[in-house]
Amino acid sequence: YDISPPTITADSPSSGSFLQNLKLQFSVNEQLANGEITVEYLIGTADQNSPHVIPLQESQLLLGSHEVLANELTTLVSGAGYNVFIKGKDRAGNSAIPGEVGQLHYDIEPPVITIHSPNTGQKVNHTIVGFSIGEKLQDLTIKWAASQAEEQNIILPKKYFLPDQYNQVVLPEPPELVSGENYSIHLAGTDMAGNIAETQIDNIEYDITPPTFKTVSPQNGSFQNHTNIAFTITEPLKEGQIIWNAIGGTTDPLSPRSIELSSDELVNGMSTPASLTNQTALQDGSIYQLSINGIDLAGNEGSADLANDIHFDISPPVIQLLSPDNDAYVNHDNIEFSNSENLKSGKITWSRSGGGVDPTKHEVNMKEGLLASGTHNTGELQDLPLVSMVDYKVEITGIDLAGNSTTATSSRTFHYDTTPPALTILEPQSDAFINHLNVAYTLSEPLQSGIFQFKNQTSSVVGKTMLQGNELTTLNWESNPLSSPLAIVDGGTYTYKMVGTDLAGNTGESVEITNIRYDISKPVFTITRPLENYVNVESITSYYLNEDIVSGTATWVRTGGKILGPVATANRPQIMELNGNEMLEGDHKNILFTNSPQLNATTVYKLTLQGIDLAGNESLPTSVDGIAFIPALSGNWFFQGAIMTVVWSFEPDEGVDDQSKGTFSQGIQMGTKISNQEYGKYTVDYSKTPWEMVYVMDKSGQQRFSIFEFRDNLHMKVLTKDRKKPKNWSDGEIMLYEKR
Numbered sequence: 001y002d003i004s005p006p007t008i009t010a011d012s013p014s015s016g017s018f019l020q021n022l023k024l025q026f027s028v029n030e031q032l033a034n035g036e037i038t039v040e041y042l043i044g045t046a047d048q049n050s051p052h053v054i055p056l057q058e059s060q061l062l063l064g065s066h067e068v069l070a071n072e073l074t075t076l077v078s079g080a081g082y083n084v085f086i087k088g089k090d091r092a093g094n095s096a097i098p099g100e101v102g103q104l105h106y107d108i109e110p111p112v113i114t115i116h117s118p119n120t121g122q123k124v125n126h127t128i129v130g131f132s133i134g135e136k137l138q139d140l141t142i143k144w145a146a147s148q149a150e151e152q153n154i155i156l157p158k159k160y161f162l163p164d165q166y167n168q169v170v171l172p173e174p175p176e177l178v179s180g181e182n183y184s185i186h187l188a189g190t191d192m193a194g195n196i197a198e199t200q201i202d203n204i205e206y207d208i209t210p211p212t213f214k215t216v217s218p219q220n221g222s223f224q225n226h227t228n229i230a231f232t233i234t235e236p237l238k239e240g241q242i243i244w245n246a247i248g249g250t251t252d253p254l255s256p257r258s259i260e261l262s263s264d265e266l267v268n269g270m271s272t273p274a275s276l277t278n279q280t281a282l283q284d285g286s287i288y289q290l291s292i293n294g295i296d297l298a299g300n301e302g303s304a305d306l307a308n309d310i311h312f313d314i315s316p317p318v319i320q321l322l323s324p325d326n327d328a329y330v331n332h333d334n335i336e337f338s339n340s341e342n343l344k345s346g347k348i349t350w351s352r353s354g355g356g357v358d359p360t361k362h363e364v365n366m367k368e369g370l371l372a373s374g375t376h377n378t379g380e381l382q383d384l385p386l387v388s389m390v391d392y393k394v395e396i397t398g399i400d401l402a403g404n405s406t407t408a409t410s411s412r413t414f415h416y417d418t419t420p421p422a423l424t425i426l427e428p429q430s431d432a433f434i435n436h437l438n439v440a441y442t443l444s445e446p447l448q449s450g451i452f453q454f455k456n457q458t459s460s461v462v463g464k465t466m467l468q469g470n471e472l473t474t475l476n477w478e479s480n481p482l483s484s485p486l487a488i489v490d491g492g493t494y495t496y497k498m499v500g501t502d503l504a505g506n507t508g509e510s511v512e513i514t515n516i517r518y519d520i521s522k523p524v525f526t527i528t529r530p531l532e533n534y535v536n537v538e539s540i541t542s543y544y545l546n547e548d549i550v551s552g553t554a555t556w557v558r559t560g561g562k563i564l565g566p567v568a569t570a571n572r573p574q575i576m577e578l579n580g581n582e583m584l585e586g587d588h589k590n591i592l593f594t595n596s597p598q599l600n601a602t603t604v605y606k607l608t609l610q611g612i613d614l615a616g617n618e619s620l621p622t623s624v625d626g627i628a629f630i631p632a633l634s635g636n637w638f639f640q641g642a643i644m645t646v647v648w649s650f651e652p653d654e655g656v657d658d659q660s661k662g663t664f665s666q667g668i669q670m671g672t673k674i675s676n677q678e679y680g681k682y683t684v685d686y687s688k689t690p691w692e693m694v695y696v697m698d699k700s701g702q703q704r705f706s707i708f709e710f711r712d713n714l715h716m717k718v719l720t721k722d723r724k725k726p727k728n729w730s731d732g733e734i735m736l737y738e739k740r
Helices: 263-268 567-571
Strands: 008-012 023-028 032-044 052-055 064-069 080-090 099-106 113-117 129-133 137-146 149-155 164-169 182-191 196-206 213-217 229-233 237-249 257-260 270-274 286-296 301-312 319-323 328-330 336-339 343-355 362-365 374-377 390-400 410-416 423-427 439-443 447-456 462-466 476-480 493-502 507-509 513-518 525-529 534-537 541-545 549-561 574-577 586-591 603-613 622-630 635-640 645-652 661-670 673-685 691-697 703-712 715-722 734-739
Touching: 008 080, 023 032, 023 080, 032 099, 113 164, 113 182, 113 196, 129 137, 129 182, 213 270, 213 286, 213 301, 229 237, 229 286, 237 263, 237 301, 263 270, 319 390, 319 410, 423 493, 439 493, 525 586, 525 603, 525 622, 541 603, 549 622, 645 673
Parallel strands: 008 099, 328 410, 534 622
Antiparallel strands: 008 023, 023 064, 032 052, 032 080, 080 099, 113 129, 129 164, 137 149, 137 182, 182 196, 213 229, 229 270, 237 257, 237 286, 286 301, 319 336, 336 374, 343 362, 343 390, 390 410, 423 439, 439 476, 447 462, 447 493, 493 507, 493 513, 525 541, 541 586, 549 574, 549 603, 603 622, 635 645, 635 734, 645 661, 661 673, 673 691, 691 703, 703 715, 715 734
């Protein structure tokens, strides 16, 4: 019999606990017939399945202490607050007094903690942080970590354990950081249920070094007509200003002028000279001091003076050309001019405006003293390569120290000529033979005076002829004599040279022409063979020529005798061109011309020699008439008799032109040989016709006498008698010999 209610006691956890595991420990004072655990939602994250009833197992109904892991027996919601109590009945049916645990907080999720300051990649010059806590914590730490530095953990005060957003948290014991080092910031906390969370931000550069600035442009004391500047910064800026502060010159009522740097300028500075994006106009004539202020991304402030004594000038300089006078003729490039102020650079430009051809624009950059304010002369400058006979326009421009260019160009035009005139003798040429006083020459420009000089190369006597009138102005003097002829002598060898002065006073001379042979004498032929009215063996000729010739002829004309062949052919003159050595000065003895005529025996000819010398003088014809052509007597002559062939052989004595004396032999032809030869001497008398021949035999001393004539170039008609001369062709037997 039992009427006492059982007692169920909740041992743990205690009310108000934050738990990751809902582990319930309880005890009963007697065995129960049944029992259950009720988990009922109170606060926090909603639990739609509440309440959760968990029946006690048989073993858990026994007398004693028991343990139940409630979150494994039912699905609870993390973040929810529950009221937990245990109920049951004993075996007598008495209901137990419930064992109530009270409110428990079930939490299996890590707390939400967030760092919102500084930001990833930010530069800072402090250790101030900002963060948010999503739920109450039981501990909270922060650390700064770097690859090359020791980690520094800092325990935060409990006031930051409560859920909230905390800005500008100044750490009670800030870490000792290295300027310029990159850090990661780690924030770690444990919530009341024991869940741990950690967050971090990376690439936080700790920087306590102020930014520095370096001037690229302008330099101290510079002059400029613009607001271009260039400077470098050691790191990007968060904000910055360029200050133009007037310290002299024209008053600037808006000084100092503070110019805010643009976003790009804050990051990159000004690597090349340019005007600031927000630059305002400066005061012309003011002298400025240029400075910069800036705050880097970490908040460090820096400032610097960039340049002092910057002269701001936008007024153009004035340059005035003083000489030469406009349209003047000069043979120099000196000019005189004045500057209204000191210049940084200046330029004198010479450009063609007329006259000759000069495509080049000549520019002289002024240096040193020519750039100063005042009057100047360019006489000490190097001469320019200007072109003679060109009209030039001279212009002077300049840029002052601030870079302002002249706006009104000072210019003048003049005629320039410093090049000596070019004189070229075209005719005669060196080594020429001339028979006239003509000359041909060219001038590069008109002359005011000139001479034609000639010198005898043998006597070294120099003569001069003054050029006159159009001889001075004709640029291409064709082959004509000068108005004052050259006084040169026939047979002399000369040099020619021209000397002239142009309109600007420049003197030039031609190349000397040498070995000019002046010859107005005709060449002379003297014929010594053939003789007038006499026989001549073949066309052998001897003559004397008193000078070299460039062309000549030997003309053979029939004047008598018999005609062999057609009359027209026989009477046609045979004109033979002389060649090579035949035209050289000197004796030409017993020669056969390269171009030999076709002459015939029994015919009488006239020979005429003519020629033209190197100077072009033509000789008078030199002639010999009455030339009876005979073939050469020398050699073998054959008479074909009835029973034998008689052979006469003639070998003229050396030096006998007409072959009228020499050795004679007579023999009999036996096959191809000549036998029974008898030798002697022969003489011929060509002074009368028929011609007479006398033979004296060596052994017998016997004399024989013949009369003979040539029938043609290969046949000789002969009548021979012993001991006396034949009277005529009827005084004996005529024999016809043939030359073979």
